[in-house]
Amino acid sequence: MDKSNIILFLCNWGPHTAFQLLQDKGADIPYEIKMVRIPCSGRINKSLLLKAFEKGADGVALVGCSSGACRYGNGTDIAGTNIADTRSILKLMGLGEDRLRHATFLPDEADALLTFLTDFAGDIREMRKTPVASPMPSLPENRSVDFLRGILTKHDVYACQDCGKCSSSCPLTLIGKPFSPRGIVNSLIAGDIDDPSVQNDIWSCLTCGLCYDRCPSAVNFPDFIRDIRCHIISLGNPVRETHNGFFQSLMRIMTSPEVKTQKWAWVPEEIKLDDNSPILFFGGCAPYFDAFFRHHLGVETTNILKDSLRLLNFFDIKPALLENERCCGHDLLWAGDEANFLKLAALNVDMIHSRNIEEVVTACPECFRTLSHDYPERGIPVRFKVTHIYDFLEREIDKGGVDFKKFRKTITYQDSCRLSRFDNRADLPRRLIKRLKPDGFHEMPENGRAAVCCGNSAWIGCDSYSKALQVKRLRQSRANGGNLLVTSCPKCQIHLRCAMEDPFLGDELAVEIRDLTSIIAETINWA
Amino acid sequence: MSRKQENENIKKEVIITGFGGQGIVLAGSILGKAAALGDHLESTLVQSYGPESRGGACSAQVVISNLPIHYPYIRTPDILVCMSQSAYEKYADQLKPDTLLLIDQDLVRPMPGCGDYYAIPATRIAEELGRKMMANIIMIGFVTSISKIVSEEAARNSIRDSVPKGTEEANIKAFRKGFEYGLAILKGREKKASGHTGAIA
Ligand code: SF4
Ligand code: SF4
Ligand code: SF4
Numbered sequence: 001m002d003k004s005n006i007i008l009f010l011c012n013w014g015p016h017t018a019f020q021l022l023q024d025k026g027a028d029i030p031y032e033i034k035m036v037r038i039p040c041s042g043r044i045n046k047s048l049l050l051k052a053f054e055k056g057a058d059g060v061a062l063v064g065c066s067s068g069a070c071r072y073g074n075g076t077d078i079a080g081t082n083i084a085d086t087r088s089i090l091k092l093m094g095l096g097e098d099r100l101r102h103a104t105f106l107p108d109e110a111d112a113l114l115t116f117l118t119d120f121a122g123d124i125r126e127m128r129k130t131p132v133a134s135p136m137p138s139l140p141e142n143r144s145v146d147f148l149r150g151i152l153t154k155h156d157v158y159a160c161q162d163c164g165k166c167s168s169s170c171p172l173t174l175i176g177k178p179f180s181p182r183g184i185v186n187s188l189i190a191g192d193i194d195d196p197s198v199q200n201d202i203w204s205c206l207t208c209g210l211c212y213d214r215c216p217s218a219v220n221f222p223d224f225i226r227d228i229r230c231h232i233i234s235l236g237n238p239v240r241e242t243h244n245g246f247f248q249s250l251m252r253i254m255t256s257p258e259v260k261t262q263k264w265a266w267v268p269e270e271i272k273l274d275d276n277s278p279i280l281f282f283g284g285c286a287p288y289f290d291a292f293f294r295h296h297l298g299v300e301t302t303n304i305l306k307d308s309l310r311l312l313n314f315f316d317i318k319p320a321l322l323e324n325e326r327c328c329g330h331d332l333l334w335a336g337d338e339a340n341f342l343k344l345a346a347l348n349v350d351m352i353h354s355r356n357i358e359e360v361v362t363a364c365p366e367c368f369r370t371l372s373h374d375y376p377e378r379g380i381p382v383r384f385k386v387t388h389i390y391d392f393l394e395r396e397i398d399k400g401g402v403d404f405k406k407f408r409k410t411i412t413y414q415d416s417c418r419l420s421r422f423d424n425r426a427d428l429p430r431r432l433i434k435r436l437k438p439d440g441f442h443e444m445p446e447n448g449r450a451a452v453c454c455g456n457s458a459w460i461g462c463d464s465y466s467k468a469l470q471v472k473r474l475r476q477s478r479a480n481g482g483n484l485l486v487t488s489c490p491k492c493q494i495h496l497r498c499a500m501e502d503p504f505l506g507d508e509l510a511v512e513i514r515d516l517t518s519i520i521a522e523t524i525n526w527a
Numbered sequence: 528m529s530r531k532q533e534n535e536n537i538k539k540e541v542i543i544t545g546f547g548g549q550g551i552v553l554a555g556s557i558l559g560k561a562a563a564l565g566d567h568l569e570s571t572l573v574q575s576y577g578p579e580s581r582g583g584a585c586s587a588q589v590v591i592s593n594l595p596i597h598y599p600y601i602r603t604p605d606i607l608v609c610m611s612q613s614a615y616e617k618y619a620d621q622l623k624p625d626t627l628l629l630i631d632q633d634l635v636r637p638m639p640g641c642g643d644y645y646a647i648p649a650t651r652i653a654e655e656l657g658r659k660m661m662a663n664i665i666m667i668g669f670v671t672s673i674s675k676i677v678s679e680e681a682a683r684n685s686i687r688d689s690v691p692k693g694t695e696e697a698n699i700k701a702f703r704k705g706f707e708y709g710l711a712i713l714k715g716r717e718k719k720a721s722g723h724t725g726a727i728a
Contacts (some may be wrong), residue, residue, distance in 0.1 A: 122714070215692075289676075307726070310726045311726050312728075313726070314723075314726040316714075399707040399708055399710070400647065400707070400708035400712060400713040401710075401711030401713075401715035405725075520726075521726040521728075522727060523725075524725060525724045526715030526716070526718045526719050526723070526724055527712070527715055
């Protein structure tokens, strides 16, 4: 049981030859090493690296060809980037970046390879077993028709009048995807859960809630889809995860009680914190996103957290931080992994309760929604008030005494579905925007409760139609003369920027994106 | 202000002024009652209306003191609260250098070079709260936190006793708005004085 497990991803070309030499010689390769032969070190992406840790690896080594000797040209460089990003994420998660190593060898460097493996195995023995608990449990399988009927009844899906209003409001259908919300309903009512359209479409829904707003029978699609996803997962069907499941692995690793995250290392020194404060700032996953997307999109969503802390300080609040904060679990729940969502929820809530916290402030619409709504609804009661930072800011600014510097941008605003639609608070960010002094503020054609999604939710089902949605949204934001797109959710920023990476449309779509909290922090001052 | 130091006369003269219908006299009476009934000080109130009746100039003169007051009229106030431009202009040249000037910023435009003053959009806030008539109560909240001439509790109780039945909570809410606005202004001045102007260092 105590035996360590080290996964060695070994490139088929140069280093594998060296490894074979060692085997031929009967060299003393450390017993923990499990070798997986791969075509090229550049093919082992961040998700595969993290997946190994999710499954309980104590150490992972990616061994490829020396730079310049890569048979495919840039494999070694890609591997270097993937390793650097994943190491910084392991560090944030508190697993220790040194559990992941990268090395390169020429075919004749067998001795050097052996030294590397022996040293690494020794280091891992010293670091002890991984804190990640394995294997992850899942919900019990329940194939009975009654169980499925129960979900349909719970959401009163039988009340569907087949009117088609959902399809005519669904952004996916409107952008041209062969996708029908009521088609899913019809197949499920017929008991056809294995129908390919259900198996496919169930992961495409953005759970944006636009159809629920329009449905005359008030069928709550997002909640219904979420429950069906939970059910489908329990049947062992595959989830259409984006980024090869990287974020799902990240979240599941955090369900292990022994994992001690270290996600606050970046907090600037001038921020005033107080361990005994009754007010806790809940950060969310922005630091992980920034590490993951660093080379791809250059997003800096951690700035939202920095600026939130600055604004709390500005109003004389010195908040506490949860040292061992986990992901809130929003994306696991909405991707149907309720069992692991509940573990995250229980861990977070227990830690917060143990600290006499009265109020939790967060800047993330999804954390806000999940802590305030989904934790209690799914059986994890909370004994603290959950406040979105906008509510805090609106309350404080409304007291008077503060002013805003002129902000030389013409802005448009992308609503967050969780805040504007689910919580019906579309007015809240707008009240704040109206206090700012921009050159102009223009709404996009669909805005507020009717706003269109940023293209993805819960890191599942992203496809070319998501991209089409984003392209449409970015064009809209530029069409009305805006030169700054303001967002409220770090993920809106990530997904929308993703579309701007398009090599053909890139320039046409490029628009600066900034978070509302950061703009407030930049321009607010005492009058 | 407190009742202490019996021999030393601590006297504050307040003029609240605006036009008829703003509840100027009620504001003066609330302030005077707060001082007398709540803070156990002496107070007097003199009200005057201009030659025009409704909508014309209107003012309330309130004297608050720890010793008996012999003369209730005021020439140069310690605190001047202005809720109309004409009222402000009438008094502007009679002020002492240390007169505390408080204005409704949407109704009064102070003259250039008039010195320091405290401003609140009282009427606008009252409109946002749904009752324009409560601007006077908001102003009392503002006066209370900025000048501390009466205690917060005394002001609250006095408001409760003076406003029409059934509107107490709405008026207390209005008071709190004005009071917090004043606190925020004071805090902002303190922050600026210590060099903390914005949120980003
Ligand atoms: S809008 Fe509602 S009632 Fe109409 S088809 Fe869709 S689910 Fe059925
Ligand atoms: S929740 Fe949004 S994406 Fe899903 S079916 Fe409804 S409108 Fe379409
Ligand atoms: S839009 Fe881009 S960043 Fe977002 S899920 Fe899809 S591929 Fe990932």
